[in-house]
Amino acid sequence: MEEKEQQGNWKQLVRLIARTKPSKAMLITAILMSLAGTGVSLLIPLFTKNLVDGFSLSNLSWKQLTVFGGVFVLQAVVSGFASFMLNVSGQRIVANLRDRLWKKLLVLPIPYYDSNRTGETISRMTNDTGIVKQLIAENLTSFLSGIISVIGSVIVLFYMDWQMTSVMLGVIPIAALFMVPLGRQMYHISKGLQKETASFTTTLTQVLSEVRLVKSMNAERREYAAGNKWIKSLYQFGVKEAKIQALIAPLIYFVMMMLLVVIVGYGGMRVSSGALSAGELVAFILYLIQIVMPMTQITTFFTQFKKTVGATERIGSILDSPEEDHSVGKPVGEGAKAITIHDLSFGYGNGEPVLTNLDFRVEPGTVTAIVGPSGGGKTTLFSLLERYYEPTGGTIKYGNEAIDSFNLREWRSQFGYVSQESPLIAGTIRENICYGIEHEVDDAELVKAAEMAYAHNFISELPEGYDTEVGERGIKLSGGQRQRIAIARALLRDPKILMLDEATSALDSKSEVVVQEALKNLMAGRTTLVIAHRLSTVVDADQIIFVEKGKLTGSGTHDELLATHPLYREFATQQLRLQVAEVGE
Known part of the structure; x- marks a missing residue:
């Protein structure tokens, strides 16, 4: 059972390496040179034997010394x-793998990220590929030369x-009785260490990316305790x-x-x-030295190989995951068209339905x-429109x-999206808009895009203008400024379909007025x-769709719903009171 699993592991690693399309010529050349180098090293003890057996000052010649020195230089x-070429091959394999x-x-697709923590995915990309790199670029060289050295010496x-020789090799099985169990123990420890490292990376990513939340909630002690648990485990x-x-x-x-x-006793x-x-x-x-010394390298290789097996499985699971296909599908075509949602239903995984039989x-x-x-x-509906998820029932036309008949890349290019907290990347304002x-x-x-988004004036007042760094997640800018940059980004994209998700709900009244004007242009x-x-955002809409618990319970204009839909009327009344209160303040 274990032997079959080991063979499968070898095959899995070889298959993973084959995916990177390594240079076969370089690998073969490196292996042949490694064979040659080790073969030359096997001649050195024989030269030494002849030198010792025939040693005398009268017999010692410059020719012998030259040949002896030449063998050493050639071997080196x-x-x-060989070592350099194998290292370069290993580095290239891992670079291609990454x-x-x-x-x-x-x-x-988005569902993958819903079910896999970001920190663990980062660990696969950094730690696991590093383990594969170490095996191929470092341990493989010494393993190949070690195997050749041992076999050749024997x-x-x-x-x-x-x-x-038989007496000498009789000692090896005694060592194996201790080394094999230790190797298994090392495998289990290494596997646990990799798992704990991935979990620790996840914790670090989560906490440091939301460090402001940690500080605002005075949660430093809690997060220190959580991180300290992983540190102690590691x-x-x-x-x-x-x-x-x-x-x-x-x-x-x-x-x-x-x-x-x-050897000394029996040989003497x-x-x-x-x-x-x-x-x-x-x-x-x-020759004994040429057998025993590589044994350490071979043992290290198998220990590292067992580490690499776990890393290979995890990397392979990512590479084998279903992906979005951007190469198929028909073009969307020119001109704006109607969006028809018919009998649309959706649920995340095997959970409760989030949307049920929507029609509009x-x-x-x-x-x-x-x-x-x-x-x-409501936000799930936007995700379905952008094809982040596939409906469990019904159609969107x-x-x-x-x-889903359109090319995915081209379909998403039809959209401009501005959310409540429009994300910005760490970089300049120019990079974010473009x-x-x-x-x-x-x-x-x-x-022009910045002016229409009412962003040009505040950008021009910044010392670096459009080359101002916004910081991680745009933290150096205010909420209103971030929204206007997001609107400028959408304007530059010139989308046919615009989706606004609570685009002004997090802003103060002054910022909201400016952003609302920018949104009108968009x-x-x-x-x-x-x-x-x-209410101010929806009262002038051509139609209003009222969704409760994933079901459409009313549609029409503001006046129509105000007259026919009790919950909408309650919603509108609450909003009206809120607006009056804000004006009073």
Whole structure:
């Protein structure tokens, strides 16, 4: 059972490496040079044997010394080049692996990120690929040369004196009795260490990305305790790993000493009896070093390989996950078209339905407001329109075509989206406004979009203007400024369909007035869907859709719903009181 699993692990790792399309010519050349370098190193003890057996000052010649020195230099040069080429091959494999993984992460659908924590995904990209890199770029070189050195040395030793070689190899099984269980222990420790590291990375990512929430809630002690738990757990695994390593080093030293005692003792007897020459005994000791020293490297390789198995499984699970396909589908075509939502239903995973049997139509160039109690599925509807999720029932059509028949990339380019907290990337204002635009944006285009978004004036007053850094998540700007940059970004994109999700609800009255004016410029001539709680945002809409608990319970103009829909009337009355209170203040 374990053997089959190990074979599967080898195959999985080889399959993962094959996906990176490594340079076969470079790998083969490196392996051949490694073979050659190790082969040359196997000749050194034989030269030493001849030198010792025939040693005398009269027989010593410059030719012998030159050949002897030349062998050392040749072995060093060939081994160095082999090591370099294997390292370069390993680095290239891992670079390609990271490239594939990064590309994959960007095309994974939103449901993947709903069910996988960001910190763990980051750990796959950084820690796990680092483990694979270490195996290929560092451990593989010493493993290959070590295997060749051990096999070659044993063959030469059997040729020189099979009896003494048999006695020497008899010590190896004794060492294996200790080393194999220790290797298994190291595997389990390494696996646990990787898991704990991923969890710790997740905690760090979550806390540091929301550090303002932590501070505002005085939660430093709570988060310190949570992080300290992972730190202690990592420390405990580190101590366990140190214990195993502390046992391995003395065991290797013990085996080395045992072998040396056996060779010197038994070999000395054979030299005194004339069965073995002094040069052959020296050669035996040198070959012993070439067997024992690589054993450490081979053991390290298998320990690292077991670590890599776990990393390979996790990386493979990401690479094998279903992804969004941006290459298929028909073009959307020119001209604005109606959006028709028919019998639409949706639920996250196997959970309760969020939307049930929605039916309504949005005419091109009109404004449709979607209102209702919180948690009714309004934002989910926007996610379905952008095809972040697939409906569990019903259809969404653009014109006469189902939206899933369009090319995904082209379909999403039809949308401009402004949310309650429009996200900004760490970078300049210019980079944020131009984000996602693939063509070069000239200054005139940029300024025009900013002016229509009522953002140009405040940007011009900043010391660096459009090259001002906004900070992580735009923290250096106010909420109103962030919203206007998001509106400028949407204007520059020139979308056919505009989606506004509570775009002014988090702003103060002064900022809201400016942003509302910017939104009017953005909405002009576009099909617009608005999620809003503010009456001022929805009262002039061409139609209002009222959604409760995922179901459509009313549709019409403001006046029609005011007369026919009790809950909408209550909603409107509350908003009117709120507005009066704000004016009073």
